[in-house]
Amino acid sequence: MRMRDGLLKMFGLCLLAGVLVAGILFPVFGAAGVISNQASDTVDSMSADLADEPPPLLTTVTDRDGQPIATLYKQYRVPAKPDQISDAMKWALISIEDRRFYEHAGVDWKGTLRAAISNSSGGDTQGASTLTQQYVKNYLINVTYRDDKIGQQRAQEQTIARKLKEARIAIQLETRMSKEQILAGYLNVIEFSRQIYGVGAAAHAYFNTTPDKLTVPQAALLAGMVNNPAVLDPWNNPERATQRRNVVLDTMVQNRKLSAEDAERIKKEPLGVVPDGPNKPASNCVGAGPENGFFCQYVQDYLLEHGMTEDDLYTGGYTIRTTMDRRANHLAKESAEQQVDKDEDNVANTLSLVKPGKNRHEVVALAANRDYGPDAEAGQTEYALPSDVANVTGAGSSFKIFTAAAALERGVTGIFETVAVPGTHVSNVFINGPAHCPGNSYCVSNVGNPPTSMTLQQALATSPNTAFVILLEQAGMKNTLDMAYKLGLRKTMNSNAATGGPPDPDAESAAVRLTQRQFYGPNGDYPGVGAFTLGVSPVSGLEMANVAATIMSGGVWCPPTPIAQITDRDGKPVPIKEEPCEQAVDEGLANSLAVGLSKDDQPGGTAAEAAAAHNWTRPMIGKTGTTQNNGSAAFIGATPQLAGAAMVFRPDQPNGGLVDGGPGNVYASSGTYGNMFGGKTPARTWFGAVSKILEGQPVIPLPQPDPRFE
Structure with missing residues (x-):
């Protein structure tokens, strides 16, 4: 029986060796049989991918000067070229994983047959894979099938078919790549635990160094980890990691790359990894920090809306140079915090700044009193407060800008013409007013006399209310909604929060289509609600800043872009398809509107006190706004160099008022009402930041009004 068993085992080994040889020689002699056919699937394309397609890399987001602010990645990987990896690292890996690396052509036949005999005879399972074969397997696991659990399992199956495919690709790679390229390729693709991939990232994360400076003990630790990264994690399992490091040192001695004396000395040394876990950056916009995180978030949102996928953004290895002015962003954050404490419950104070222009509207700063981050208990948030449609209670009377613009465009009045300002007004045009209004009419009164x-x-x-409700009647709701859309409320008017539901595709115009359910009726069949001019609908602070930029750009609307330049992993420019700039309104109308808005900072204007407190003397446009019950407020302002919108609102529980007790003493009222106005917290925030940002810049006058609109 023993002789029979031995013969059967010998026959099985011969058959296995024949299958291996047949599979490996298939590219030359052709294939015959099911196993060979399985092994040949996509070999050519796979080997080409391994040779030509780099693995996922991290994307770097920078400010406008090219200084990094964040990294975005799914795999933390810093690629290293062959000459950027220390000899110690190379020889440590070769010694423990593939001593005959420089002798074989992709497959180590001695090791393969030895492993086959050991495995089939019931001994310990041996892999016998060369570094080239391991490169193939790890590339499939960490790159090709990184988001495919089934694919990853197939790439590790202990089957002859899978081994044949792996071996054939390894042989093909050896004909296309040098040994140094294969070694570096392997070291760039392998995982070192905790989503740290490649020796470049590992050198930084484990030892706060670069791969060219890795020492023998450092290299021995990393080389030992590739066998089982999770189990050999030096922070979770320091004893096992030390034992494995010492095994690597012994193999280096056996391979004559290290003296026995040095090995014994190194074995007595600690692991030397950085304390408290790996040193690696955050993988998303949290890494931009509490000050710059909102800008990073807008960059991500903007690119996803303009054709880039999240996977591409987080694996493409791009360098995204943004339009963020780091100094301006800091001053904006500082001013927002001076007015409202960062940890104040249910109060968001935001400032969005945009640079006017007829070719681009570059976003300069996006800030809030709250810190950007995941720790809600510390007052942090990852909601895009300055850029998204986050203020659900509105920007108040700053929406009167749109009514004034529509009235100018329709010839209802001019900027220097007289308008009626009755103490109260009952509209015979608009409907669904407050409960105290007679019948189904809309009625409004002014604050003060x-x-x-x-x-x-x-x-x-x-900012008297009655005057603008009357102008809204005369200019028409449809025309005013269109004007708001044209001047810049694009995303705002597209949002469900602003429309109250999905748009009607058969409506007459973009603005009516997007807002008719709230302000123009379900089918456009009645004139609408006069409260639109009082700014009661949800709004984006960034888009309100861009409205001011459009006015200061002679009526040219451009998308508020955070992108200065994008380059790929090879340094080549990457274009993105942005909406083209357009002459949204007549230039004469925009210039005249700017003159019409030029007195808010002057004595008698609603922002005069805040302007005086910051010694403001520059020509500017400005408009304050406050909503019902003083629950939110805004200030929209611009000079020829910089436009911005400051808004304060209740982000968590919108219903209720805000109390302004002066800088640093702003809080959400426990009752229904407050005392907040646009000339208080928002105006102080705007002037506090912009006055410092523009220090040293020339004073530029506003444009002259067009006689047609005077």
Whole structure:
């Protein structure tokens, strides 16, 4: 029986050797049989991918000067070229994993047959894979099938078919790549635990160094880990990691790459890894920190909306140079925090800044009193407060900008013409007003006792409600909604929060289509709700800043872009398809509107006190806004060099008021009402930042009004 068993085992080994040889020689002699056919699937394309396609890399986001602010990645990997990896690292890996690496042509026949005999005879399982074969397997696991669990399992199957495929690809790789390239390729693709991939990332994460400076003990630890990264993690399992490191040192001695005396000395040394876990950057915009995180978030949102996939963004190895001015962003954050404490419950104070221009509207800063981050208990948030449609209670009377613009465009009035300002107004045009209004009408009154008539310019500075509801009646709801869309409220008016539901594709215009459910009726069949001019709908602070930029750009709308340049992993420019700039409104109208908005910072204007507190003397446009019950407020302002919107609102529990007790003493009211106004916290935030940002820059006058709109 023993002789029979021995003969059967010998026959099995011969058959196995024949299958291996037949599979390996298949590219030359052709294939015959099911096993060979299975092994030949996609070999050519796979070997080409391994030779030509680099693995996932991290994307770097920088400020406008090219200084990094964040990294985005799924696998933390810093690629290293062959000459950027220390000899100690190379020889440590070769000694423990593939001593005949420089002798074989991709497959180690001695090791393969030895492993086959051991495995089939019931001994310990031996892999016998060369570094080239391991490169193939790890590439499949960590790159090709990185998001495919089934594919990863297939890449590790203990089957002859899988081994044949792996071996054939390894042989092909050896004909296309040098040994140094294969070794570096392997060291760039392998995982070193905790989502750390490649020796470049491992050198930094484990030892805060670069791969060219890895010492023998450091290299021995890393080389030993590739066998089982999770089990040999030096922070979780320091004893096992030390034992494995010492085994690597012994193999280096056996391979004559290290003296026995040095090996014994090194074995007595500690592992030397950085304390408290690996030193690696955050994998998303949290890495931009509490100050720059909101800008990074907008960059990500913007690119995903403009054709880039999240997987591409997080694995493509791009360098994204943004338009963020680090100093301006810091001053914006500082000013927002000076007005509202960062940990104040249910109060968000935001500032969004955009650079006007007829070719681009570059976003300069996105800031909030709250820190960007995941720790809600510390007051942090990852909601895009300055850029998204986050203020659900509105920007108040700053929306009167749109009513004034529509009235100018329709010839209802000019900026210096007189408009009526009755103490109260009951509209016979609009409906669904407050409960105290007679019938189904819309009624409105003013705050304080303004004169019963004034110029449109004065009305924009002092903001009487009745005047603008009357102008809205005369200009028409449809025209005013269109104007808001044209000047910049694109994303705002597309949002479900603003529309109250999905748009009607058959409506007459973009603005009506996007907002008719809230302000124009389900089918466009009645004039709408007059409260639109009082700014009661959800709004994006960034888009309000871009409205001001459009006005200061002679009526040219451009998308508020955070992108200066994108380059790929090879340094080549990557274009993105952004909406083209457009002459949204007549240039004369925009210039005249700018003059109409130029008195809010002057004595009698609603922002005069805040402007004076910061010694403001520059020509500018400005408009404050406050919502019902003083629950949110805004200030929209611009100079020829910089446009911005500051908004304060309740992000967590919108219903209720805000109390302004002065800088640093702003809080959410426990009752229904507050005392917040756009000329308080928002205006102080805007002037506090912009006055410092523009220090040293020339004073530029506003454009002259067009006689057609005077």
